[in-house]
Amino acid sequence: MAGAATQASLESAPRIMRLVAECSRSRARAGELWLPHGTVATPVFMPVGTQATMKGITTEQLDALGCRICLGNTYHLGLRPGPELIQKANGLHGFMNWPHNLLTDSGGFQMVSLVSLSEVTEEGVRFRSPYDGNETLLSPEKSVQIQNALGSDIIMQLDDVVSSTVTGPRVEEAMYRSIRWLDRCIAAHQRPDKQNLFAIIQGGLDADLRATCLEEMTKRDVPGFAIGGLSGGESKSQFWRMVALSTSRLPKDKPRYLMGVGYATDLVVCVALGCDMFDCVFPTRTARFGSALVPTGNLQLRKKVFEKDFGPIDPECTCPTCQKHSRAFLHALLHSDNTAALHHLTVHNIAYQLQLMSAVRTSIVEKRFPGFVRDFMGAMYGDPTLCPTWATDALASVGITLG
């Protein structure tokens, strides 16, 4: 079953991306994704709503922030409430009442995050449920089947994911298996007209393995590609090189989705390296710990220093939290048991990420992306030249110099 997948059942995959502008120096691009539930401007950050909810905020609030695509997770939803129920509820869109786009991960990442509960074979991943001890086998076919029931606009192949800190033959094994699993996912996909199946490039931190994976997977005519297996425990120096290698070998006319990224600096750098789509739990998770994202980093609002700070989190931010509330009030509320405090910060942090991406996009369209990057680094690190070495190197590799 090795080699190229039979293309008989799959027509030429749709071109879902339209490029609007490209940076003349770096690899940054601005574009549009044309998806079943509407257009999405890129570069885009996709907030993560793992279990059919964006944590404490309603879909109306999420829509009001300008979000047009967010994530759900196959592993979690496959267990609770299960694909049959979601199908009865008119898919994940109907179940959670989200009118815009959804992207579902395949369950592959849980192989790493829940490694003690999983076992990988050629067949698939065997998980032991933490809730009732039951065993489930997540195969490429099963994963696609669940995602077909969920009805998300973009679905991900099941990949053999290995932590980026692992070295040795396991990495190679996982890379080749991911290719085979991609072909199985393509074959099992029942709804290519309604749902876009993305491939996920693996290969760990090994340039040769990555290159091989890129060469093979780009032979498959899928609507988009994700760069996987990164954003784990690897060094940033290795991280950016793998991203850069991947984008240099991925087709220009298809979206590049960098999974698990992330922090503001990483987003800006990886846009420069040619990525279009990002997801990360960080902004929403850190909100629930009382941390608000700002252009200079973050504010730990539970700290006493904010007790009498009567200004908003960010005077430039247009989100409802910053329009109505002060740091002092949020500080007081965070020290109470009213969950509203967490929701205020979730709203703000999502707004921060979306506003950042929007500003990035505008700068690309207006042909001033390199300048934007310098200003961004200046605000974040006090001076563009003080930005971390890996970022400086990464930006330099695509023609952007700081200071």
Add this chain to the structure above:
Amino acid sequence: MKLSLTKVVNGCRLGKIKNLGKTGDHTMDIPGCLLYTKTGSAPHLTHHTLHNIHGVPAMAQLTLSSLAEHHEVLTEYKEGVGKFIGMPESLLYCSLHDPVSPCPAGYVTNKSVSVWSVAGRVEMTVSKFMAIQKALQPDWFQCLSDGEVSCKEATSIKRVRKSVDRSLLFLDNCLRLQEESETLALSSRLECSGAISTQRSLLLLGSSDSPTSASRVTGTTGACCHTRLIFVFLVEMGFHSVGQAGLELLTSSDPPASASCWDYRHEPPCLVLQKSVIIGVIEGGDVMEERLRSARETAKRPVGGFLLDGFQGNPTTLEARLRLLSSVTAELPEDKPRLISGVSRPDEVLECIERGVDLFESFFPYQVTERGCALTFSFDYQPNPEETLLQQNGTQEEIKCMDQIKKIETTGCNQEITSFEINLKEKKYQEDFNPLVRGCSCYCCKNHTRAYIHHLLVTNELLAGVLLMMHNFEHYFGFFHYIREALKSDKLAQLKELIHRQAS
């Protein structure tokens, strides 16, 4: 502030309280309820989600137990708690305690009362209490009182008597402190304007008549705003020339036209006039004699309204106290609002309205939310026949399934699930794609299903609390709207019967 009754039916008072708030242009309907908050925010809700709810009451309840620890911050903030919490348009009532958390007994002395916050115990003397209220600047606040009697079982009559005495003493001291701070503020203003000299102003204000007689003279009811009393006094005494500048200061919300007059906009905040209204607290435990004494004595003071304290507990204890309640409200003036603390269940609300209570706390919908339940009780005493049939069939099913009221242990409170609600954690809701309540126009019912809420509860997601709170508040506020409608159209008996039928 002016309370006008439209009608009184079977002891139930229907009416409006007008001229409320700093600008005097807010109105409240009675019978009504106050929006329950925790640390100045509706539980689980941001401004956006709170404003999705229809029928949010004009007045919110704040609790000193959640705000006292922020005294210093609010003092430095200067602009009052309403603005601080992001609710500048809302009327605010500040109670001592949180009705949901029981307060430990043994911490009231002759000189102080303690409230319990997340940070621990905050002890307040009269002066500290008034200083906190000055920083908060609520529209109404519960006076410092000794409500400990309701925390314990079988209290001695001596202790009950003490609770009444102490509460009256606290009240008199608070009133005195409030008057003193207003006097100081006013005389500083008059002095600044050059209208009168310091000595003369103190003389005038120091010799004011007793507040009760002054309020009779003015004819305004419920006015414990002493600025008005002082104004009247000035006019009465014939100090027209002095009164002129004083009048301008007191009555105009716009700065005076004349350049030589004092401009309040540049006034240092510490001289802001106290416009908060003190709500007198009726104590007396379960002793009729003491209840009556407390009522009569408190009514003599220039309070803006009355809080009936010590009626909280479970349904059986309230039943025993209903007679007390009637006797107490009979002693109170008709033109001032009566609030009750610790009573929020729909059936209890109706019992209390029939005994002359006007305003209630809305913590019951919050408790329902915390146990993962949704209010489903019907209050539409005149539904269309088809709906009734559908509803009845549904109710019968639910009664069959619910053999007895279940006990549920939730975080912090041991509360039984009532028959006014359904428990969304139950497996039978897993595939129920109906809204929580058919016909409900709340955000949750218009956008989500029982199955979805069930999923959120099972997976322990935060959104469950948000959506349930939105529904439960809206349902509860709708109930109060129907109470007023029923009173208007003389259909209270039908509503009462409907509620009683569901109270199992």
